[in-house]
Amino acid sequence: MGVDKSSNDFEEKRTNLGKKIFLSIIAILLVLGVCIFIFGHQYLKESLKPLNPNNKSVIQVKIPMGASDKKIGSILQDKKIVKSGMVFNYYVNSNHYSDLKAGYYELSPSMSLKAIANKLRSGGSDQPLQGVYGRLLVREGDNINDIANTVEKRSRYSSDDFKKLMVNKDFLNSLKKKYPKLLASAFKSKKNKYVLEGYLYPATYNSQNNVSLKTIVEQMVGKTNQELKPYFKKIKSKSLTINQALTLASFVESQHVSKDNGQKIAGVLYNRYNNDLPLEVKSSVMYANNKDSQKELVKKDYKNKSAYNLFIYKGLGPGPIGNPTITSLSAILNPKDMDKGYLVYKVNAKNKKVNYYSYSMSSN
Structure with missing residues (x-):
């Protein structure tokens, strides 16, 4: 009887030890699971934010024909546009961005994933956008000082050349004659820094060596007139x-x-x-x-x-x-x-x- 009792006690202790080990493993796994979930959630939350909201620099990115969303995310991460290519892939798929297009884009680390995805949906250029000369990008919200700096980087003209043209009365009057409805009220303002501030529409323009500075600016004002013309009546109303x-x-x-x-x-x-x-x-x-x-x-x-x-x-x-x-x-x-x-x-x-x-x- 004593031997049997000792054997039963041993079996009971071994069973209890096994249960404790099993429960310990389960507890550890649960803690690890919670930690992984919290870390993953925080990582996802941070990765959805712009890589650097204060970095307004523009980086050229080429998206090749036929690139998958996963590949595009990897390219954006390598170019330091997004924090995580994997999260970008998750974002575009969960929000049903299924039509990202190939081409050359100019993107910034300050852009949100939504802004980047929308730009990729709109389609890129079939030619490189960056170089010493050739393609001049006016970004959303750029003012004349910003554009002057871009002109110096993307054309054979200096920022001073551009600013001088912005106050050239003969040139400005020629534009007023060409676009009277667009520019009439701008000319009536007596205290504005530049008559054309706000009238150089955000877009990409031809700034090749054979294009004059006046022609570059005329492209911008012409684009503004084209975009605003359908709204003239509503503005007046x-x-x-x-x-x-x-x-x-x-x-x-x-x-x-x-x-x-x-x-x-x-x-x-x-x-x-x-x-x-x-x-x-x-x-x-x-x-x-x-x-x-x-x-x-x-x-x-x-x-x-x-x-x-x-x-x-x-x-x-x-x-x-x-x-x-x-x-x-x-x-x-x-x-x-x-x-x-x-x-x-x-x-x-x-x-x-x-x-x-x-x-x-x-x-x-």
Whole structure:
């Protein structure tokens, strides 16, 4: 009997030990699973964000014919456009972006995955976009100083050549005669830095050696006229001049937000304007102080007496602060939520989330 009891105790202890080991393994696996899930979720969340929101540099990317979404993601990661090619592949498939096209693109680490995917859906150029000369890209929201720098990099002309042309009265008057409806209101503004600010449409232009600087600019103004012409009547129906519409559109463009938020921001701008409040557009203060988006505003910047400082002055200011797209113009012509009385918007610089408030604050 004693031997049997000892044997049973041994078997029971071994069974209990086995259970403990089994439960320990299960617990460890559960902890590992939770850790992997949390880490994976955080990794996915971070990878969905722009690689570097503050890096506005433009990188040429070639997407070969027949490249799979997985291959495209790998190319974008190698070119340091996205954090993870695997996550980009997951994003385009989960959002049903099934028609990404081949070609040459100019992309930036500051772009969201949605912006990159939409650009790849629209199709690229069949020729390289970058080089010493040949192809000149005006980016969304670029102002004349930005374009001057691009002209120097992509053509045989200097930035000074371009800026001198921007104040050449004979050249400007020739454009006014050619595009009277487009440019009439711009010429009536007395305090704008450049008559053509806002009228050099974001697109890619021919800047080969045999193309004159005047022709390059004429391409830009002609493109603006082509894009805006279908909207002339609606702009007039809103009791806006072309210059006023482009000015408001340039404010929306400077925020780099979604179409829906662009329309809501337009609603806030109208509400402030209709309530005789300064628009308090920070990008207008940056323009007044000749600062780009990578620089921070300081207290003295808000005291600048430039007519573009819309923290000091009411109204829309002298004119556009950059070159907006039709999407931003459409936001101005189709504002949202004006009836909610929003007077302030706040854009999160990192994730571009926008909050709206119906009360006055010191700044937006």
